[in-house]
Amino acid sequence: MRIIPLKAFHDNYIWVIFSPDGKQVSVVDPGDSRPVIKFLEDKQLNLSSILVTHYHNDHIGGVQQLKDRYHCHVYASKHDNLGFTDTALDEGDQINLFDDSYSFSIIHLPGHTMGHIGYYGHNQDGQNLIFCGDTLFRAGCGRMFEGTPEIFYRSLQKLAQLPENTLVYCTHEYTLANIAFAKSVEPHNRNLLELEGNCQKLRNQNLETLPSTIASELKTNPFLRCSEPDVIQAAQQATDKRLSDPVETFATIRRLKDNF
Ligand SMILES: [Zn+2]
Numbered sequence: 516m517r518i519i520p521l522k523a524f525h526d527n528y529i530w531v532i533f534s535p536d537g538k539q540v541s542v543v544d545p546g547d548s549r550p551v552i553k554f555l556e557d558k559q560l561n562l563s564s565i566l567v568t569h570y571h572n573d574h575i576g577g578v579q580q581l582k583d584r585y586h587c588h589v590y591a592s593k594h595d596n597l598g599f600t601d602t603a604l605d606e607g608d609q610i611n612l613f614d615d616s617y618s619f620s621i622i623h624l625p626g627h628t629m630g631h632i633g634y635y636g637h638n639q640d641g642q643n644l645i646f647c648g649d650t651l652f653r654a655g656c657g658r659m660f661e662g663t664p665e666i667f668y669r670s671l672q673k674l675a676q677l678p679e680n681t682l683v684y685c686t687h688e689y690t691l692a693n694i695a696f697a698k699s700v701e702p703h704n705r706n707l708l709e710l711e712g713n714c715q716k717l718r719n720q721n722l723e724t725l726p727s728t729i730a731s732e733l734k735t736n737p738f739l740r741c742s743e744p745d746v747i748q749a750a751q752q753a754t755d756k757r758l759s760d761p762v763e764t765f766a767t768i769r770r771l772k773d774n775f
Contacts, residue, residue, distance in 0.1 A: 516636065517533040518684065519533075523550050526687050527686055529547075529550060531551075534563070534612075540560050541566060543684070544574035544646075545574075545578060547577045555585075562585040564612060565582070565589045567589065567597065568592075568634070573686075574686065575591075575597065578599050604632055605623060608621040609621070618637060621634065622634075623670075626650060627661070628661045633648065643681040648686050649686055651732065651738075652690070652693055653731075653732070654690055654694045655738065668766075671765075675733060678729065679730035680730065683729060684725060685725055688725070690724040694714065697736065699775070700737040741768070742764075746764060750763075750767035753771055754767050
């Protein structure tokens with residue numbers, strides 16, 4: 516599956532999925548129609564569908580213009596009730612793109628917003644990938660706008676349990692800032708220091724640090740490491756309350772990140 520990013524706003528990526536013959540594309544979370552239209556016109560491509568993870572404007576701002584112009588099919592969360600939706604999706608649903616060439620299973624990922632969904636795709640050659648919007652970022656996670664720590668933690672655990680080779684396509688280039696926070700939680704995590712070096716090199720060349728993999732996130736992302744002693748200790752130092760489970764650790768480090 517060929518996938519490339521289009522840059523939007525300051526640090527958003529609109530992911531473009533190509534059909535096997537390369538003539539059609541789908542886009543994920545087009546917060547702005549302009550970079551998509553420019554890309555489609557430059558490359559003489561047709562937009563066949565749009566995948567939406569959640570209703571925030573930097574993810575949907577371009578959807579209606581693109582739908583009006585290209586008459587593409589729009590997939591979005593059933594929970595978000597967005598007027599442009601052609602197929603409303605929820606946990607366990609499956610969609611097929613480009614005449615059934617690619618299939619995606621829908622995973623409900625409440626926490627950043629309550630209706631948030633992820634698109635978990637499977638390739639013919641055994642490669643798995645997920646478009647997870649603002650739920651999981653490289654070395655971080657989205658802000659908890661609507662969920663509770665328990666709800667958000669459960670969503671992150673769903674992602675943690677995907678096959679380790681799953682490619683993780685997030686919507687924002689927040690990686691270096693996330694790593695700076697992650698280092699404050701786990702200053703001795705060698706994987707994190709190595710990741711920082713690699714991502715710094717990519718950013719110096721103005722390249723994206725994505726996609727990540729579940730394997731990499733399990734080694735470096737503090738929000739997926741709430742049972743690790745160093746993460747628990749960092750959280751415990753920040754609160755008078757005795758932390759008794761990973762959800763409380765998650766809630767504490769999420770709050771620390773908000774104020775970092
Ligand atoms: Zn969002």
